[in-house]
Ligand SMILES: [Zn+2]
């Protein structure tokens with residue numbers, strides 16, 4: 001095996017923490033690596049502004065909410081606090097995010113819980129992810145497996161922290 005394929009294999013099986021540390025080291029040591037990382041992970045705010053202009057044509061939008069100066073760099077990818085998915089801030093449209101506003105509650109009648117041991121937590125995040133069919137959304141009374149009942153733009157999980165870091 002040549003050393004490049006071996007390296008590819010090592011990248012493939014490395015943990016996220018190790019890869020994050022490696023990328024930071026690469027950025028510290030090489031301007032070119034720094035440039036590549038910037039291009040991949042950051043975006044200029046103007047692009048974000050364009051998206052908002054498009055959104056404005058489709059309905060009323062809160063323009064005074066915007067505090068970042070145009071031209072400032074920002075993170076290109078965020079995790080959405082509504083649908084929990086990663087999204088590209090340059091492709092965040094008024095109906096990009098399909099999500100449930102409510103909470104999941106256990107459907108006691110469902111077969112998932114027939115032989116459920118008493119000591120195990122039915123409400124945990126793991127059971128919600130593993131047995132969504134055993135839950136009902138309280139916003140729309142749809143089953144846990146059903147797509148979201150709300151549509152909106154994606155909203156970043158850590159908006160406040162991101163703003164402070166800039
Ligand atoms: Zn819902």
Ligand SMILES: [Zn+2]
Pocket residue numbers: 080081082083084085096097098099153154155
């Ligand atoms: Zn979302």
